[in-house]
Amino acid sequence: MRIAAIVGLLCGCAALAGCGGKDRPAPGGTAPAGAVAPERNWRLVATDDDRNRLRGWRDTWLAAVDKARKGGRGAAIDGLHELADPDRALTDPLPPAGAYRCTVYKIGANGTAMADFTAFEPTDCEIVGGGGLLEFHKTGGVQRPDGLLYPDGARAVFLGTMVYGDEDKPFRYGQDRLRDMVGYIERIGPKRWRLVLPAPRFESMLDIIEIVPA
Template identity: 30%
Template sequence: MRWSLMGTVALSVVLAGCSTGPKAVVSVAAGAPVEQPTGWRATATSDDQRRIDDLTGRMQRMLAALPATMRARVAAQGMLLNPTAGLDAPTLSPGSYQCRLVRVGGRRGVVSYKSDFCYIAMVDGKQSFTKQTGTQLPGGWLFDDDSGKRLIFLGTLRPQQAPSAPPYGEVRQRDVAAVIERIAPFRWRMALVKNDGQGDQTLDIYELIPVVNGSS
């Protein structure tokens, strides 16, 4: 099954089989029942689960490794680059958002790019995320997290030239996972746990700000 980012309806097909219902248990011979993962952990690959759990530590390590000359650039981003800035009530309202990429690490240290547009939609009672403009276009589903301070994004990356992308978990190279946190009133960050093609050398963080009606 494949999905196109031209519409949010197709996103309902991508992870239609995902379940966030009550915990299931499976009996193990000669042993106690073993709880099976639920929510986002029931969908996420083991590698992405590990990266999500380590995100705060990774941000701290990468910021600490930056040269002193980058301190002003880090400070200019405010709470966006504060690893522990997550607040309660992380849910995003449906609608359009400006999504500005800030890349930490690599040869340039801290780089801010021009804003693109993203869209949050409700599809069959679940929230979808789609990046609509730019060269890299992640799209997928948002999941609640037990912490109450973050959402988990699981989706896939569609290059600008490609008409569609496979569902999450089908092609590992296309998988995208991220942690979304509210860091201020009407301001969120979406930190990708794996940067395509760069490994752990860089960390991509999107700033999400709602588009006010009538603004461009």
């Protein structure tokens, strides 16, 4: 009888532990992590630092835009229209594999040498699919985010690293926290997407990369 009681108690504790171990939802709200295949679960890959950056994306967005407006760049922000709307997210968030043009917007200066709003010329980028997760590669410019896209409800989480200058290979994610990048990609219009990178390490408080077919 005592053995049966102990077994019952242990089973009850295990059930309670399972109920208390749910993952936090990703931005936009998603299913618990346990419902996602391990190889497609960004939560099992992301560093703690990047989890925090992603968790605070909205506060970062609002603070960056507020800083840009206070710096006299309100008209530039307004000119981005839906690109600068934090709640603009349509169904089917992932762009299909192919060639694209990417335009980087840096919002909110991080340091005294940067402007509160900078728009760069469009450069080449691509989405690559190989039977697993889609890959995002920015192939033009001196700063080139490179990483994987993890489907996550109405958005897809981006985990990758920054490639600089004439470097031809990205660092492995998690190898250098100053290179690590986290963000999310979503569709904001017909054949139009954006990659949002909250709290990048240098220059800006928020990067938004507009993605359109080449």
